[in-house]
Amino acid sequence: DNGRRGGHSYPPGPPPWPIVGNLLDVPKEAPWAAYANMSKKYGDVICLRVLGQVVVVLCSLSAVKELLEKRGETYADRPALPILECALLSPFGWLLPTSRKNETWREGRKLLDRSLRPGATISYRQMMQENTHRFLAQLLATPRDFRGHIEAGKFVMSLTYGYDLKDGDTMISAPVQAVEILSRLILPGAALVNHLPFLRHVPSWVPFLSYKPLARIGKELSDKMKNEPIDFVKNAMRDGTAVQSMASEHLREVENLPSSMRHRHEEIIKVAMGSIFSGTVSSMSSFFLALVLFPRVQRRAQEELDVAIGRDRLPTFDDRKRLPYLEAFCKELLRWRMVTPLAVPHASIENDVYKDFFIPKGATIVANAWAILHDSETYPDPEDFKPERFLDKDGSFRDDPALGLVFGCGKRICPGRHFVDATLFIVISSVLSVFNVTKAKDKSGHDIPVNAAMTVHSGIVVHPEKFECSIAPRDYIAEDLILANSLS
Ligand code: HEM
Numbered sequence: 001d002n003g004r005r006g007g008h009s010y011p012p013g014p015p016p017w018p019i020v021g022n023l024l025d026v027p028k029e030a031p032w033a034a035y036a037n038m039s040k041k042y043g044d045v046i047c048l049r050v051l052g053q054v055v056v057v058l059c060s061l062s063a064v065k066e067l068l069e070k071r072g073e074t075y076a077d078r079p080a081l082p083i084l085e086c087a088l089l090s091p092f093g094w095l096l097p098t099s100r101k102n103e104t105w106r107e108g109r110k111l112l113d114r115s116l117r118p119g120a121t122i123s124y125r126q127m128m129q130e131n132t133h134r135f136l137a138q139l140l141a142t143p144r145d146f147r148g149h150i151e152a153g154k155f156v157m158s159l160t161y162g163y164d165l166k167d168g169d170t171m172i173s174a175p176v177q178a179v180e181i182l183s184r185l186i187l188p189g190a191a192l193v194n195h196l197p198f199l200r201h202v203p204s205w206v207p208f209l210s211y212k213p214l215a216r217i218g219k220e221l222s223d224k225m226k227n228e229p230i231d232f233v234k235n236a237m238r239d240g241t242a243v244q245s246m247a248s249e250h251l252r253e254v255e256n257l258p259s260s261m262r263h264r265h266e267e268i269i270k271v272a273m274g275s276i277f278s279g280t281v282s283s284m285s286s287f288f289l290a291l292v293l294f295p296r297v298q299r300r301a302q303e304e305l306d307v308a309i310g311r312d313r314l315p316t317f318d319d320r321k322r323l324p325y326l327e328a329f330c331k332e333l334l335r336w337r338m339v340t341p342l343a344v345p346h347a348s349i350e351n352d353v354y355k356d357f358f359i360p361k362g363a364t365i366v367a368n369a370w371a372i373l374h375d376s377e378t379y380p381d382p383e384d385f386k387p388e389r390f391l392d393k394d395g396s397f398r399d400d401p402a403l404g405l406v407f408g409c410g411k412r413i414c415p416g417r418h419f420v421d422a423t424l425f426i427v428i429s430s431v432l433s434v435f436n437v438t439k440a441k442d443k444s445g446h447d448i449p450v451n452a453a454m455t456v457h458s459g460i461v462v463h464p465e466k467f468e469c470s471i472a473p474r475d476y477i478a479e480d481l482i483l484a485n486s487l488s
Pocket residue numbers: 096097098099109112116156275276277278279280283339340343344345346406407408409410411412413414415416417419420
């Protein structure tokens with residue numbers, strides 16, 4: 001393979017070495033920034049060859065849109081990763097984010113798109129508001145545990161299954177473990193590890209599991225993850241105690257089908273619902289980080305809330321159109337500290353030619369969303385948190401089509417994006433309307449410095465490092481409001 005087909009060569013990139021190719025060029029730290037740098041030298045479409053695998057990194061909006069969106073069908077696959085075939089991981093083949101482009105993915109994806117479309121999330125507004133009010137009460141009671149309050153996955157479990165997650169609940173232990181295992185192994189940083197054959201057999205760093213045969217562990221976790229929450233919903237439906245949720249709605253739709261058909265539909269429901277994870281944890285921590293680091297932004301958002309809503313009630317979804325600064329704030333949050341700076345890799349299902357470059361079938365395609373949304377020409381001082389970027393001179397909100405990239409692009413674009421958008425709005429506006437978030441103080445009353453660093457958490461998702469902050473009600477009016485709403 002000399003990298004040429006029909007007169008076209010692979011996209012440019014660092015020259016490959018014999019045998020190892022570009023293995024040593026694959027960045028280990030902040031790969032999004034390293035690829036962005038590389039693109040200054042080689043252009044917006046870069047090619048690396050890693051142990052026989054062609055990896056194409058897209059660093060411009062036009063390249064991402066042209067390939068992943070316009071030629072969406074060609075790039076709708078996920079990479080075929082040998083590691084996913086190992087005994088431990090093969091039972092998770094059904095999970096939509098990593099699934100190859102097959103019939104189960106297509107059907108599951110359709111169901112998720114239907115459940116999570118903007119119109120459908122409107123019917124969950126009440127539930128989101130109630131969850132948010134409970135979150136405010138938890139912040140008031142134990143502000144130092146703010147990370148724990150965010151991390152509970154509550155929003156997603158009540159949306160998906162109408163399940164009220166308690167602290168330390170085992171209902172999410174299977175998904176949490178599975179996500180930890182999968183995401184550590186599959187994505188960009190780990191891309192090269194996938195090709196190291198010994199890993200196909202022994203992920204020895206999984207100590208809590210290693211006493212059982214891997215195949216059994218994988219199957220048990222996968223079954224638990226898929227079946228346990230759905231069984232909960234079915235039982236609740238039988239007892240007449242089921243509350244509205246995505247799962248109960250779908251189960252109701254197929255309730256009266258003949259059993260053979262019902263079985264297949266229920267399987268798809270399990271696949272689709274089981275593929276939903278709490279993805280907003282990272283953004284919510286970054287939200288608190290932004291507030292401590294940029295007090296000016298916090299004050300401005302509070303001024304807008306006070307004028308538009310007043311101080312005697314909490315925000316609702318109906319207020320959104322009157323809060324352009326807050327809208328811009330939510331967008332800036334997703335841009336400033338991207339959750340998945342390299343999105344999730346796609347793969348090509350056939351040979352393709354882009355701008356005279358040859359992209360072979362089976363190539364891994366990485367959309368470098370970070371390079372685009374942190375480009376200092378389009379976003380001056382990209383590391384600063386500035387909602388104003390998305391405001392017109394008259395203060396109205398200005399949308400930016402490139403922002404959608406934080407949710408990926410094309411056929412695999414995040415189906416949870418509208419839900420995320422709604423969740424962030426209601427949580428952020430509610431927190432800001434009643435709390436002041438500032439640097440925490442040490443015993444002698446000095447500000448504790450804030451660690452603003454980000455860390456790669458389990459493979460693809462990036463989180464803020466642990467930091468401290470003080471979260472206090474703005475005044476007694478705010479405190480009363482939180483308490484009154486958490487009781488109703
Ligand atoms: C801030 C929060 C979130 C971010 C930044 C995010 C981002 C992403 C990205 C970048 C992808 C890959 C897109 C691509 O391949 O082009 C993705 C896929 C996915 N996301 Fe999200 N996501 C978030 C929250 C959620 C939530 C709350 C849900 C469910 C309600 C969800 C469900 C999914 C699923 C099922 C996929 C796989 C889609 C497929 O492969 O067909 N995500 N997400």
